[in-house]
Amino acid sequence: MNSHFYFLWPADLYEHERRGIYYLWIVNEKILEYFLQLVPLSEESIAILTANLEHKTLEKGEAVLKEGQICTDVYLVEKGYLRTYYNKDGIEINIHFNFEGTFATYLKSSKVGEASAFTIEAGEKSEVWILSRQKLVDLSLLYPDIMLLSRRVISRILVDTSANNSxxxxxxxxxxxxxxxxxxxxxxxxxxxxxxxxxxxxxxxxxxxxxxxx
Amino acid sequence: MNSHFYFLWPADLYEHERRGIYYLWIVNEKILEYFLQLVPLSEESIAILTANLEHKTLEKGEAVLKEGQICTDVYLVEKGYLRTYYNKDGIEINIHFNFEGTFATYLKSSKVGEASAFTIEAGEKSEVWILSRQKLVDLSLLYPDIMLLSRRVISRILVDTSANNSxxxxxxxxxxxxxxxxxxxxxxxxxxxxxxxxxxxxxxxxxxxxxxxx
DNA sequence: GCAGGTGTGAGACAAAAGTCTCAAAATGCA
DNA sequence: TGCATTTTGAGACTTTTGTCTCACACCTGC
Structure with a gap:
């Protein structure tokens, strides 16, 4: 996907590019719904967002983020589930499970750039969509509805993970x-x-x- | 404090009103620092914010939020500390402690309007500043730096409370x-x-x- | 059908945490 | 300073949880 093109000149899309986006829109109808549940988005924002999503199929046990790596993305689960765990002396302690329609990332002091203490991997064969956190920030500056979305996504992640806090x-x-x-x-x-x-x-x-x- | 005046016509402050704000500014220098640590604010935003802060002195054991009440405010601790606890069959289970310079509120599904499951009260004689969450939202729409501040405050609260999550x-x-x-x-x-x-x-x-x- | 991996249930014992209690120590206030 | 209240430390006992182990059920691929 030529995401940079959309990013730099969103208003100037050629017709065939639009068709490409429309196609993506059909494929990811379910994913789109997950976004729209959080906040209403303009057609243009939808196109930009969709164009910046990267799809990945994960086998059971395959990781999207390993302990010590820097987490630069947000993961949206389409199918299957992600398991977040901490490795304590070789024993895995599960911190969180992300099922369909939920977002996962490693958030620590809300900054991008800290090495992850957790591993995030597929608990069963899964389909996930990857969204760059930096891109989310960049797009937020251009599109007010994406700014709102970005707030909701992060806020949703934090609330979800701290739901079982107590x-x-x-x-x-x-x-x-x-x-x-x-x-x-x-x-x-x-x-x-x-x-x-x-x-x-x-x-x-x-x-x-x-x-x-x- | 006639906060509505500032809210509606922030640029039209009379000189004596400005002096009032300046006075407040001196009094709450420490509090102001807590805000500025999160995000740089314009003088105007500082004036508006300060004018919308409500001060409260709490005796030990005095609550700012009781179980079952709806939490409409954010509390900023100037002195002392706030204790957030859950009442389980008459036994208090402590969830969080807020010391000087930290923000407390009841955040559940990030919406204002859900009855609190927790009580927040002073753990020792305390000085707190109260900021309406609704006002924070309103001001966010008018002042971009307050928008940023509001994000940081909520995000800080969530990160702090979920720090001990695991x-x-x-x-x-x-x-x-x-x-x-x-x-x-x-x-x-x-x-x-x-x-x-x-x-x-x-x-x-x-x-x-x-x-x-x- | 069968071999091998994976997940599960439970016995036996050890270790840890909880309950109840009370006296000592610390604190707060007149 | 002295009295009342709150907080703490610890004994004795009960209950819960953890550790180690092993057998069995259940898939999956060959």
Whole structure:
């Protein structure tokens, strides 16, 4: 995709370029919806955004971001899910799971450029769309609706990741499991119990004990 | 403070009004610095912002936001500290502590208007400045630098509150204590052990055991 | 169908954390 | 200074969670 062309002269698109964008629009209808759920976008902004998305197919276990790398992109999950984990002495501790329609990135002190403490990889065979954070900033300066979108995306990521912030503090292990069972059952259906255990801040043994008691 | 006057005709301030603002500016030099650390502001924006700040002195245990209330403001701590806690069956579980120069609010799904699950009260005798979130939004539309400020404030709050997000998941109780000891020692100096315990996701007994072992 | 990898459930024991309690220490205030 | 309140440290015991282990079920590809 010749994204620079769109970036520099968005108003000057040739007809065949427009057709190209229209084609993309059809292909990524679902993805577009995810953006439009956050904020209404003009046709031009949609074209620019779509042109700047990069598609990637990930096999299970394939990483989009590895520990120590610098995270320059935002990942939007189309299919499958991304698993964010921390490696503690060879043991993976799951921090977050991103399912269809959600955004993932490594945000630390809200700056681009800090080495990631986490690895983000596909939990199952997945389709993701990659959006450069720098490009998002650049486009924000030109398009007010993209500025809004960029705020919402980052804000959504932060709210999502901190949603379970107090879970471990407030609830007992059994209560945490019940909370997920009630509020996020798809987690239990799609994520293995071993992964759930570290996500819930307990060992696999404790988790099976809780499940057994019911 | 006749904040509406400034809000509607910021450029038309009378001389004595300007003097009023100048006076405020002197009084809140420290507060102003907290804003300027986040983003450079024009003199006009500073005047508007300062005129829209409301000062409050809080006794220890006095709340700025109670569970069930709707949080419409952002609180900036000048002196003392704010304690955010969740009430679980009569037991207070501490979620966050806000010291001098930090911002507190109840952010849930980044919307204004959801009843707060937490109470925010003074942990010691405190001086706070209150800024309406709605006003921040309104001013953002008029002043680009306040728009930036508003983003930074919210983003700062989110990053701060989610900084310890993975602490409970990744570290053992003893490691959590050591982490705080190393990265946030003022917490241990100013917050009582009972409050620290629930913040660290353990009981007071466990915390004293950890401290005793050193 | 079968071999090999992956995920799961549970027993046995060890270790850690929680509960209840109370006396000592620290703090605040008149 | 002295009294009342709050905060803390720790003993004794119970309950929960973790560690190590192994057998079994379930896929998947050959």
């Amino acid at each position: 879970l471990l503090r407030i609830y007992s292990p059994a209560e945490r499991y019940q909370y997920i069972e009630k509020n996020n059952p798809q987690l239990l259906q799609r994520v293995s119990l071993s992964h759930m255990a570290s996500y819930l801040g307990m060992t696999r043994r404790t988790l099976t004990r809780i499940r057994g008691k019911k | 602490l409970l998941r990744i570290y053992s109780p003893a490691e959590r204590y050591q982490y705080i000891e190393k990265n946030n020692p003022q917490l241990l100096q100013r917050v009582s052990l009972s409050h620290m315990a629930s913040y660290l996701g353990m009981t007071r007994r466990t915390l004293t055991r950890i401290r005793g072992k050193k």
